Amino acid sequence: MATAGLxxxxxxxxxxxxxxxDDGKKLFIEAVQAGTMEGFYKLISNFQTQSEPAYCGLASLSMVLNALAIDPGRKWKGPWRWFDESMLDCCEPLEKVKAEGISFGKVACLAQCVGAEVEAFQTSQTTLDQxxxxxxxxxxxxxxxxxxxxxxxxxxxTGTGHFSPIGGYHAGSDMVLILDVARFKYPPHWVPLTLLWEAMDTVDKTTGQRRGFMLISRPKRDPGLLYTLSCKHESWVSVVRYLMDDVPHLLxxxxxxxxxGVLSIFLASLPSGFRKFIQWVAEVRGEQDSGIGISxxxxxxxxxxxxxxxxxxxxGLFKHIVNFLSSTSCCRIVPIFGGSEDLHEIAASVCCQGAEILGGKSSTSGCACCHETCVKCVNADGHKTAMMLSATIVNGKNEEKVNMLVLQSLVELSGGAPDTNNTSTRPVGSNILTALLLMLPPETWCGIKDEKLLEEVQSLVSMDNLPAMLQEEVLxxxxxxxxxxxxxESKVDENLSAPCT
Incomplete structure (x- = not known):
């Protein structure tokens, strides 16, 4: 037995x-025979010790995500795609979590942000039997x-609030196995289920809400394969407010x-930093993975x-957007969505994003300089469907070589007015803007006064008119x-129910 001490x-x-x-082993064997330890094996294969005293929520989540083999969509270190606590920073800055911990609602938010299916319950929302x-x-x-x-x-x-996964259940004694992620403090241990319920049925003084539990499972298909939303850039709060509150009022x-007229209103007052809010999903590689071959x-x-x-x-919405962007003379809209940049400028911008991801940074503000940009076509199945954007990122005295693999059709730019019959000359922004408008809540458009126009807009953005794969991406x-x-709005702990879609 461990002795008290450091x-x-x-x-x-x-x-x-x-x-x-001996008693713990006996409970384990009996639970295995009863079939209530099935989740244990994948969890124990990915068992993780929290790297910071306040990282119990992040460690529990990364352990479960890896057990479910959910693809993080980016690399952890070297060539490895793997969830780590340092990658779970989309709902709360890591420095804040390190100092203060993280609430139950924000852990549930994090799990959904990275693509898991989540059912979260405070004890006030369910019962002991449930x-x-x-x-x-x-x-x-x-x-x-x-x-x-x-x-x-x-x-x-000792201690107060804590997170850990449940590794098994023994029906005869009504006990659960807690796989404590603070392994430096306590080993995995069995506790009575009724006592765990009592421990969850306590109030978190930070949020004023009761604690609880969440069920985390793998989605049918990896989400966010083309675009993703980011809250790392400081402008995300104003962008969210604009999309969810201001746009409906303006319409x-x-x-x-x-x-x-609808598109003109939408684009007229875009917040600064808008382009950093919705980003391409790209394969990120460090210098050690600079080979051009595609797996x-x-x-x-x-x-x-x-x-x-x-x-x-x-x-149909994309065609309207292409026509609008090709005809507009607004000096604010065209640079944002018209695709007027030089390809090497795009390579520099995208690779700065890659350096941020690889470095686990919360913003690109530290990316002081990007030079030696290089753009190469990459063959996949005999077709040049991908491009490797490479650059050397200079941040202070440090240099980092970054490569990002993106679709060729995402970075090919128009040489004038877009040709709607030729994918390679369509402006980059038309794709982004189409996805962005499709994802807005259906009630966004309800303020349009002209009934015929309202009907047309609702038809253009209707989920029923989209292919199944695009529906999943938009949802x-x-x-x-x-x-x-x-x-x-700081409401993730007040309302844990899944967002309406």
């Missing part, structure tokens, strides 16, 4: 039973895992008569993205937008 605390027993003790059924369901399967938010004092342990206040996995993702891009460009973006809105 190495590890003595586990108070009772009420807990050490997983490695919780027991959820535990049995997750522990009898390896495609769903349960993360609990509880107060340690109920177990006579209601103006007497618009056609689609061009089969990358080819598969490129093929899906190419098909998604084609579906975006086949929508994911819309869910991200709802989550960011709740973060902006």
């Amino acid at each position: 190495y590890r605390r003595v586990l108070p027993s009772p009420p807990a039973i050490d997983f490695a003790s 919780f027991r059924q959820f535990v049995k369901r997750c522990c009898s399967s390896d495609n769903c895992h349960l993360v609990s938010s509880y107060h340690r004092a109920i177990f006579k342990q 209601k206040a103006k007497d618009v008569k056609d689609i061009k 089969e996995e990358e080819k598969r993702r490129l093929a899906i993205r190419e098909e998604l891009l084609k579906q975006v460009q086949d929508t 994911h973006l819309r869910k991200q937008l709802y989550l960011l809105k709740k973060c902006q």
Whole structure:
């Protein structure tokens, strides 16, 4: 048994039973025989110790995400696509989490932001018996895992609020196995399920809300394959407010008569930093992975993205946007969406984004200089469907070589007025703007006074008129937008229900 001190605390027993003790082993064997340890194996294969005292929520989440084999869409270190606490920074800055911890609602928000399916419940929203059924369901399967938010004092342990995944259930004794991510403090241990409920049924003084549990599972398809929303840039709060609050009011206040008028109103007052809010999804590589060859996995993702891009460009809304951007003379709109940059400027911008991702930074403000940009076509299945954008990023005294693999059709620019019959000459911004307008909540357009125009707009943005793959992409973006809105209003802990889609 561990002795008290800096190495590890003595586990108070009772009420807990050490997983490695004789009684703990007996409970494990009986639970395995009963079929309620199915989720344990993948969790233990990805068991993670929190790297900071306040990172229990992040460690629990990254452990579960890796157990579910959810693709983070970017690399952790070297060539490895792997979730780590340092990558879970989209709902709360890591420095703030390190200093203050993270709330139950924001952990649920984080899980959804990175693409997991999440059902989150505060104890006030469910019952003990329902919780027991959820535990049995997750522990009898390896495609769903349960993360609990509880107060340690109920177990006579030191500390306050804590997160950890549940690794198994023993029906005979009605006990659950807590895979404590603070392994430096306590080992995995069994506790009575009723006592865990009591520990969850406590109030987090920071939020004023009760703690609870969340069920995390893998989605049917990896979301956000073409675009993703970012809240790393400081402008995201004003962008979310503009999209969710200002645009509906502007449409209601103006007497618009056609689609061009709708687009003009939407683009007229865009907040600064808008382009950083919605970003391409790209393969990020460091200098050590500079080979031009494309793996089969990358080819598969490129093929899906190419098909998604084609579906975006086949929508009626895209055609209206192309015509509008090619005819507008607004000096503010064209630079943002008209695709007037030099290709090497795009390479520099995208590679700065890549350096930010690889470095785990919260903004690109530290990217002082980007030089030696290089653009190469890459063959995939005999077709030049991808481009490798490379650059040397200079940040102070440090230099980093970054490569990003993106669709060729995403970075080819128009040499004048767009040709709607030729994908390679369509402006980059038309694709982004189409995806952005499609993801806005349906109620955005309800303020349009002209009934005929309202009917036309609703038809253009209707989910029913989109192919299934594009529907999933749009719904994911819309869910991200709802989550960011709740973060902006500090309501993620007040309303844990999944965003309406």
